[in-house]
Amino acid sequence: DALATIEANKVIRIAVPQDFPPFGTVGADMQPKGYDVDMAKLIADKMGVKLELVPVTSANRIPYLQTNKVDLVISSLGKNPDREKVIDFSAAYAPFFNGVFGPAEVAAKDAKDLSGKTVGVTRGAVEDLELTKIAPADVTIKRYEDNNGTISAFLSGQVDLIATGNVVAAAILERNPPKKPEIKFLIKNSPCFIGLNKNEPALLAKVNDIIAAARKDGALEAISQKWLGAKLPAEL
Amino acid sequence: MSDFTTWDIVRNLLLAARWTVLLSLVSFIGGSIVGALLLFIRTAKGRLGPAFVKAYVEVFQGTPLLMQLFLAFFGLGLFGIDVPAWLAAGLALILWSAAFLTEIWRGCVESVARGQWEASSSLGMGYVQQMRHVILPQALRVAIPPTVGFSVQVVKGTALTSIIGFVELSKAGTVVTNATFEPFKVYGLVALIYFCLCWPLSKSSQILERKLNVAHRNH
Amino acid sequence: MSLIEITEVKKRFGDNEVLKGINIDVAPGEVIAIIGKSGSGKSTLLRCINGLETIDEGSISVAGAQLLPDELHLKALRLKVGMIFQSFNLFPHLTAGRNVMLSQMVVKKTAKAEAEAMARRQLERVGLGHKFDAYPDQLSGGQQQRIAIARALAMQPIALLCDEITSALDPELVSEVLAVVKELAGEGMTLMMVTHEMRFARDVCSRVVFMHQGRVHEIGPPEEVFAAPKTPELKQFLGVLH
Amino acid sequence: MSLIEITEVKKRFGDNEVLKGINIDVAPGEVIAIIGKSGSGKSTLLRCINGLETIDEGSISVAGAQLLPDELHLKALRLKVGMIFQSFNLFPHLTAGRNVMLSQMVVKKTAKAEAEAMARRQLERVGLGHKFDAYPDQLSGGQQQRIAIARALAMQPIALLCDEITSALDPELVSEVLAVVKELAGEGMTLMMVTHEMRFARDVCSRVVFMHQGRVHEIGPPEEVFAAPKTPELKQFLGVLH
């Protein structure tokens, strides 16, 4: 029983990203920070145990969990049926304001308008799952390793449009690049979940309780404001 | 969103480069020891030993190092064997380097003239004595340039340890780029640091080789 | 009693039967010259006697002991029989002196001082006492070959096998090596040598073996073999050379 | 008129003056043997005539044309003068036939069929017509050297330079190569050859050049040079060899 182990050891090990802003990134001191990191801190706090952050990538985050090297994965995980066969998901803990962005001269009001275009996206991220679902067959989706790849592909003109989070697009705009990503349309608001091993009902219940409480007492709202610059949507 | 100054970037990359150096040293030194053992087995008479080393080399040279690292860390984890990341990284890198070094050195041993084996045999020396006193001293001289040359591959190979959680130079570069979105600056610096680490190695390998060729011509 | 007894020795490389039943007995102190065309199996025969090749049939015994292909027997054999090669095969990373000392120290576990004394004695014997500290690549071919002889002698063998030891030498260096061999013969060393130096064979050897297609085609004292060759093959062979 | 005129040729390697003023005139159809100790400059002289080394002073002219060290003159020269080396230098990746065809096709742009016909003719001439498709490492040293001769002949040179072309051969193979050279000499080919085969030099050559320390020390018809050497150096040299 993972929960019992955590409480006995007084330590919870949580996998967080460090190359996926704004959910996980680093400061100038190379310490992890971001939405997912704050969420991890919140959970450790509420459980009253020490937090051990384990930085992961999209390639190894699930193996970390499956080999019991971490107890939870908080890495802006999106849900799909295949994934649910392998691990369990908590209640949603974060919204994801995903949109398709592109330069002013490219017109695209909804998914149908992407037809014939090339869209860049970060492989395995929520927007990858969602865009793949809604895009017409003749859209070319280029899947890059990380946000930097996606953004570089956009800035260097390798793709027409990108699908990414609002905050990432805002970060590009901040640099005032020659090519400005403007919002074209929002992808269905798909939330993120915390991942944990199967057959850990106690831990799952505990995490869900903490999320529910955090939503009530405004802690989650505060994290959302801090990292996404937006209110938590009501439907979360 | 980014609070990195250029100095922060350089500092963090240099700090991460310490891992690159440490991992390189471990894998090179360990790889040399294991490689030397394998070399003895590979060049000895008999069937089983050489065949084993051959298969070993085939597997470690025929699969991506990334996967070897992945399997050493997570694969063993699946079986409930909890190896710490540094051990898995060290192990995989050592086994990987050993495979290459054994092959490099075997070539050098084979480059020693057959007459040297025969002359030492006819003087009554056994296999280990021949290797120790006659073959290796000659092979070693030839082996130094390609061995130093291979160390460059080791330095670059350590980049793949990020798959099991090491934030060495390459990974630090990725992490910092994803915080700053300044790929050209960051990757330029990463390339520069790699170049500073590797170039002295390749250069000295070339110089050694040239020396050796000159020495050879005097024969 | 014979020192080296070679009985019905056969040797194949794959399908190629290189030695087809060789019989030679060598008495102590004999000097045997082996002559014959390229490919007739001369080198192979010497290499078999020294255990560098294993024989397929027949037997070879040296000083009464059978040649067997395991490490222990081979080592014992090689302490009795020294071999010198066409290409010298000195160890290039060691000085002349060290070349001569090495096998004594490694194989016989002779103490260093003793090995060195022996090395100096043997180098003196081949006329190269002053080259003790020279490296092989600082020496002429003739000098290198004499060092190789000293190296073999330092193991105090009871017989020496020489495979075309002057063939890789410039013509003017041949005589200095042959002089050393002649001296050894004079001192009673048992010698089996493959050679193209017919004049030397005639002057120094007690018997000449003419090999042809893996067989001993003619054998006898040099006067007989050279002056009155019996077979057309030997006649032709000697004709070609002169 | 002379075919090859060598006038006051000097050649230095660094501080080492290897040729110290050589004068030789070779008439068409002459067969010149060059003899001398190792290091006396024999090879260097031939290499200068073929333009493989540039000379420091003096002049060399072949068939009236001066030797100049630019690609164009060199190529013209080499079409006139062929060279054969001690170590054969056949191209190991090409068959005997291809070895002979290559330079015709590449240098003279001869059509393939024609080059092949020429190659067959020349291989026939050296007695190796049946080895057209053999690779060099399938051939004996003597055969390889005869192919090298055929290769040079296929370019239809007016003179051939031979540098110790039998020194790397086993004794029994020497005669087959010398037989080919003798035939060439008989057909009137101009030849300059460095050789250690004194008997051959005596029988076949029109003149013998004895080189000593970078100079032509004695020159003359073989009867004179061999029977009545004038200088002690030549006496000593001949003595060593016999």
Added chain:
Amino acid sequence: MNYAFDYGWLFEYWPVLAKGLAVTVELTLVGGVLGVALGVACAWARALGPSWLRPFVAAYVELIRNTPFLIQLFFIFFGLPALGLRMGELEAANLAMVVNLGAYGCEIIRAGIQATPKGQFEAGASLGMSRIQTFWHVVLVPALQRIWPALSSQIVIVMLGSAAVSQIATEDLTFAANFIQSRTFRAFEAYFVSTLIYLALAIALRQLLRGVGWTIFPRRGAAR
């Protein structure tokens, strides 16, 4: 072990794997052939070429050999467009492979050229061939034969190194593995399968190169 391996996804995702395999093979073939060609040209320039050319080739070789492949790839794919040179990810990956193998091949082939006995150059010269003709007709093939095993190993290394191209969205074998694991979270299975395919590819490639060696080099042991 409490992990249950599940290869059910293979049924749905095998086209992704097949495409990945095809791309990796394509990259290896194009990179191998053009890379060796570039390597030969550079080796010629460094060993025998005009002296003004040598420093440029040397700089190229040093630069490539001493920096990671991934970064070279990034500069080609994201950097060259800034200079007006835009290419798709497959072309960029191909170019990176060629440039990379070219540099390593250069050094290997150069060693082969430098091991050519002087007599071969002289024989060529004395038959009237120019330096280039001698190189092309006389020196090159035996030089390649001499270093063929080393060159083969390098081609296999470059093939395995091609995994990095997945980072610029080139859909090679590693991309396929990553893609599949990002959808199914079956990382072990995906990586295990791709590793086996890489191993099979490496073995097959080595056999292929041995075969190529047998056909272009007519005689074993001809060059030593």
